[in-house]
Amino acid sequence: MNRWMHLAGYALLIFSSQILWVTFSPITTDVAKDMNSSVGGIGTLTALFPIVYIVIALPAGRWLDSHFRMALTFGALTVGLGAAARLIFPFDYTWQLVIQIILAVGQPFVINSISVYASRYFPEKNRSLAISISSVSIFLGVIFAMVLSPLLYANGGLMNVLIVFTIPSVIGMLWVTYTLVSVPFSSKVIIGNVSTSLSLLIRDKFLWVLSGLLAIGLGVFNTLSTWLEPIFLQYGITGTLSGPLLALMLVSGIIGSMILPTWAIKKDLRRFVGIITFTIAATAFFAIAMWQSILWIAFWFVFVGFFLLPGFPIIVDWTEKHFPKSQQGTAVGFVMLASHAGGIILIYLVKAFLTPPYLALGIFAFVNILGILLAFQLPKPNKQTSLSMGVPNHKKM
Structure with missing residues (x-):
């Protein structure tokens, strides 16, 4: 086998x-x-x-x-x-x-x-x-x-x-x-001092950037999954339609996850994909806030899903390449911790501004603009990660 x-x-x-x-x-x-x-x-x-x-x-x-x-x-x-x-x-x-x-x-x-x-x-x-x-x-x-x-x-x-x-x-x-x-x-894995590894990890700015990007990306998706129906219901879009719209985004994201990460990693365009992803997402929520046609929403959801969800495998892969094998589980754990914490915060933030619905959509757009700014902090192609403060570059980016 x-x-x-x-x-x-x-x-x-x-x-x-x-x-x-x-x-x-x-x-x-x-x-x-x-x-x-x-x-x-x-x-x-x-x-x-x-x-x-x-x-x-x-x-x-x-x-x-x-x-x-x-x-x-x-x-x-x-x-x-x-x-x-x-x-x-x-x-x-x-x-x-x-x-x-x-x-x-x-x-x-x-x-x-x-x-x-x-x-x-x-x-x-x-x-x-x-x-x-x-x-x-x-x-x-x-x-x-x-x-x-x-x-x-x-x-x-x-x-x-x-x-x-x-x-x-x-x-x-x-x-x-x-x-x-x-x-x-x-391959053999060299196990280092776990306490020392954790201390080095939390001083690595690059890890914080990746954590922030995943917190925004998955946070937006999880929050949208939670509040999509009450937001769209105010526009006259029932749950029988909002559910399939979310499923459409998810299916598009699965397709994107099978295509985009491999291409972006092979071409060393992960930073570019990150910037484009959050630009599309921010634009999408502004566009949906202005017009709520079902086809218009479906159009934007396809693009948002295709680009947003592949961010997870791209970030996990980047974590694997940046950190040695003895630190990868802890590094991914830190990134996932941040993404869940960010998602919970965003869920309750949007809950406070569900009415009128354009406020909730505006929060989604604003958070993705923050994602654009954060994506610009990623290293440029073919350059060593300049963000590392405590953890040395173990592999070429």
Whole structure:
């Protein structure tokens, strides 16, 4: 079995971690009745994931750097066994809350290992593609859960949803644990002092720039996913239309994630892509605030998704190239921590300005303008990163 087949198992594990996160989101009202809970209580089952991620991100990254196999095995077991455990008491809210917390703790170990997995199992020429495939699995998992949860619930209730979502989770767990036990790393990894590594990392300005860019990019998407319906409803666009518009953006982003990162990295145009991405996004939200035709919104959402979502694999790949193998998990953990924190802040900021809707859209545009300014701080093509303050350039950018 070659390395690409093993990557398929890891991608399935990432995919599963996302469907377990979003399981209850599209069926909140129905599940509240099944569990004799409030709608807010069911919403908590989903909302706690980014909160737990912020707490666990750095410890998970440091463990991945020092004990990669053990840390990723832990993440795989939480996904597979956690999914199966939900079947024991499917209608007990307290039980499901405990299991969701366990799953939320395991998720950073799975996601933070994207660059670490690529660097340890793939030669340098294949790592960008491996990171892109792993990243796409995140978005596919969200789409799968958002679309399939309501359909599965309508044709078998909550138990049907939990059973179907358990299958890929257990397969992904077994596949990844087999890989970790049986497949050797492609290269040796020198493990440094973890405390020293963290101290150096937080003094690296380049890492802060990458963190800020991801916080804006994913923050905009997550906030849009949260408030798209109430924003557009004020323009007379119902949820039956806002949902497909968001799905259109996500599909466009998946396509972009398979094309744009490899091209941008090969041509050394990551800085250019970053500037163009936030310019398009800022323009899109200004344009939508001025005119709310469905086709007009769909047109802009296709472009926003195509450019915005590929920012994740590009940033993860850049992190892998900038930092040595002994620091990659911690570095990605730091970037992910910042992106989740930024997303939560943006969610509550937009919530305060939902009415009138042009204020919310204006905030999206303004945040993307900040992204443009931040993207200009990225190193120019074919130059060593001049932003590094505490961490030396380990690889040519």
